[in-house]
Amino acid sequence: MRYRMSPLLVLAVILGGLSGAVALAACPISAPQLTTNPDFDVIVTRRTPLLSFKNATGGQGKRVYEIQLARDKAFAEDRLDYTLPENPEGVSALAIPDQKPLADGTRWYWRVRATDEAGAHGPWAVSRFSVDTASDKAFMNLTRAVPVSVKVSSGSDPKNLLDYTDQGLSTQWRAAPPGPDTAWVELDLGRERSISRIWMLADSGNRDGWPVAFRWLASPDGVTWKEAVKVTDGDTYRFILDFAGVSARFWRLEISGWTGYAPGINELLLYSPGLPPVPSPPAGPYVLVIGNQHNGAAFTELAARVHEMVPELSTVTVPYYEASMAMYEALAKKPVAILLSGNNADYNDLPMFEYNGEFEIIRAAPVPILGICAGHQMLSFASGYTRVRSMGRSDISAMEKPARYAEIRTLVDDPLFRGLPQPFTAPEVHGWAVYDPPQGFTVVAKSTYIQAVRSQDGRLHGTQFHPEIKVSYNQAENVLRRFLRDALAQSTPR
Numbered sequence: 001m002r003y004r005m006s007p008l009l010v011l012a013v014i015l016g017g018l019s020g021a022v023a024l025a026a027c028p029i030s031a032p033q034l035t036t037n038p039d040f041d042v043i044v045t046r047r048t049p050l051l052s053f054k055n056a057t058g059g060q061g062k063r064v065y066e067i068q069l070a071r072d073k074a075f076a077e078d079r080l081d082y083t084l085p086e087n088p089e090g091v092s093a094l095a096i097p098d099q100k101p102l103a104d105g106t107r108w109y110w111r112v113r114a115t116d117e118a119g120a121h122g123p124w125a126v127s128r129f130s131v132d133t134a135s136d137k138a139f140m141n142l143t144r145a146v147p148v149s150v151k152v153s154s155g156s157d158p159k160n161l162l163d164y165t166d167q168g169l170s171t172q173w174r175a176a177p178p179g180p181d182t183a184w185v186e187l188d189l190g191r192e193r194s195i196s197r198i199w200m201l202a203d204s205g206n207r208d209g210w211p212v213a214f215r216w217l218a219s220p221d222g223v224t225w226k227e228a229v230k231v232t233d234g235d236t237y238r239f240i241l242d243f244a245g246v247s248a249r250f251w252r253l254e255i256s257g258w259t260g261y262a263p264g265i266n267e268l269l270l271y272s273p274g275l276p277p278v279p280s281p282p283a284g285p286y287v288l289v290i291g292n293q294h295n296g297a298a299f300t301e302l303a304a305r306v307h308e309m310v311p312e313l314s315t316v317t318v319p320y321y322e323a324s325m326a327m328y329e330a331l332a333k334k335p336v337a338i339l340l341s342g343n344n345a346d347y348n349d350l351p352m353f354e355y356n357g358e359f360e361i362i363r364a365a366p367v368p369i370l371g372i373c374a375g376h377q378m379l380s381f382a383s384g385y386t387r388v389r390s391m392g393r394s395d396i397s398a399m400e401k402p403a404r405y406a407e408i409r410t411l412v413d414d415p416l417f418r419g420l421p422q423p424f425t426a427p428e429v430h431g432w433a434v435y436d437p438p439q440g441f442t443v444v445a446k447s448t449y450i451q452a453v454r455s456q457d458g459r460l461h462g463t464q465f466h467p468e469i470k471v472s473y474n475q476a477e478n479v480l481r482r483f484l485r486d487a488l489a490q491s492t493p494r
Contacts, residue, residue: 029059029122032112036091036390038129039204039348041236045136046384047101050436051110052093053125054392055086059116062086066121067094069102069110078103086114089448091392093435102131136385139324139357142197142271147251148190153183161185161268164295169349172203174264175255183263185253187270192220196245198229199269199351200253202237209264210237213257218248225252240353245273269351276322281333282314285488288328288335289317290358292343292374294350296321299342299373299429305468306339309477310484324357325364337368337487340375342466347432352385362460368487369460370480373430376462379453383438391449394431408447408465408476414454415486416461416479417444426465426476433464452479 033054038044056063065084071077084094102108111126152158154176161173175183195218202210215230228251229243251270255263287306291298296319303315313336318327328334338361359382362369371379380387408424410417434450437443444461445452451464467480 027058029114030057031123031125032056034125034127040127042129044129044131044385048096049386050095052389056114056122061117063114067112069108104133136356140353143276145193145270145272147187149188151186172264172266175262177262183255187251192249193272194245194247195270196273197271198241200239201267204237208260210259211255214255217252218246219250222250278330279316285336286314288338289315290323290340292320292341294345309481320358321354325360336491340371342373370483371462379462380434387436389435395428408451410445414444416482424475425473427469428465
């Protein structure tokens with residue numbers, strides 16, 4: 001049976017379509033989100049960084065991006081201009097070309113805006129970063145000085161300042177408004193210690209509460225105070241404050257200027273000069289596990305899985321911020337292999353200098369190394385910050401055999417991956433991924449992004465997925481089992 005539309009109904013459909021088209025055309029173009037990599041005031045350790053951002057929305061047709069870098073806020077000094085088509089997967093990225101590397105030891109402002117097919121422009125999104133290629137080359141030669149207690153002038157939740165198990169670093173202390181002219185935090189280290197670096201973190205996603213003018217005071221008894229370091233023009237949410245070592249038990253942060261209605265701090269970390277203690281290895285063969293959680297633990301039950309898969313092996317776990325080649329060389333007995341664990345915090349909010357010792361181990365330790373999740377990303381970070389980027393989303397295994405995890409495919413022959421189904425499934429818990437592997441690495445497996453790499457000499461392997469997680473759909477457990485058995489066999493005298 002055929003139906004005929006009345007002339008009035010036809011006219012309504014036409015007008016409705018036209019109004020929809022007009023509404024579509026009038027949809028404004030949003031600014032891209034510069035929260036992926038490098039985030040505001042990140043220290044970039046390569047001269048050809050990757051600049052990535054979440055795509056804009058709105059406009060007509062396909063969007064392209066205009067990207068500018070300059071040495072000044074007005075974008076006039078040494079300006080560089082680029083055009084980039086949009087990546088339809090949600091995050092677009094520009095790699096600074098090798099032919100035009102950025103100057104080392106400099107600060108760069110960068111901005112990006114979208115243009116649609118009709119030529120309409122969206123607003124600029126602006127950020128900045130610094131280039132310092134030497135800043136990740138050596139262990140920091142510092143140890144964390146963890147306070148035993150904290151007091152504040154006002155407000156709630158001062159424990160959040162010292163909550164190093166808050167992996168997302170999202171909780172904070174906020175002074176109560178309107179409060180006095182100066183808000184303060186007082187830390188007790190429990191004993192006198194020499195402090196030469198302080199890390200301060202505020203809310204990266206919200207300028208409200210950023211400290212602008214502040215100073216740190218030190219005291220042997222909590223009564224008599226002496227100024228150690230002072231900032232009068234802060235305009236960021238992260239501070240790395242280096243100064244000549246000052247010995248004191250009590251440390252006091254006084255904030256006299258801030259953005260918004262009251263100052264807010266997410267985390268404080270103090271550091272003493274020196275080397276951490278060297279762990280004592282067990283009598284038999286063992287694996288050194290480097291815990292990459294912000295509190296130094298492993299993200300999963302990695303140590304237990306090592307012993308379960310290869311009972312002959314035991315483990316020693318060290319925090320990433322205590323790992324270094326000096327520590328490795330001082331071990332009375334060397335491990336048969338090293339595992340680098342995952343973590344669940346955004347690198348933008350971490351004191352990345354704490355990973356320098358792990359980078360040393362990746363570059364120089366003469367034993368097999370397998371990095372898992374964040375540990376896999378560390379293999380690329382060891383050759384420069386921004387080789388890894390935020391995906392703009394999270395891939396988290398939430399059900400049996402999620403369809404999107406069934407597309408991990410092995411690309412080249414690798415002993416650790418032999419016998420796996422094609423494609424294979426494996427658990428994933430991450431929001432960052434390797435975008436740009438260093439020279440000398442081969443991509444072993446991919447899904448829609450890089451899932452596994454190995455170095456040319458076969459000493460280094462990395463998996464974005466988690467071969468150690470015990471779930472029914474994990475078809476990649478043998479990747480870890482073979483790594484461990486091969487490492488044990490290579491270490492056994494013939």
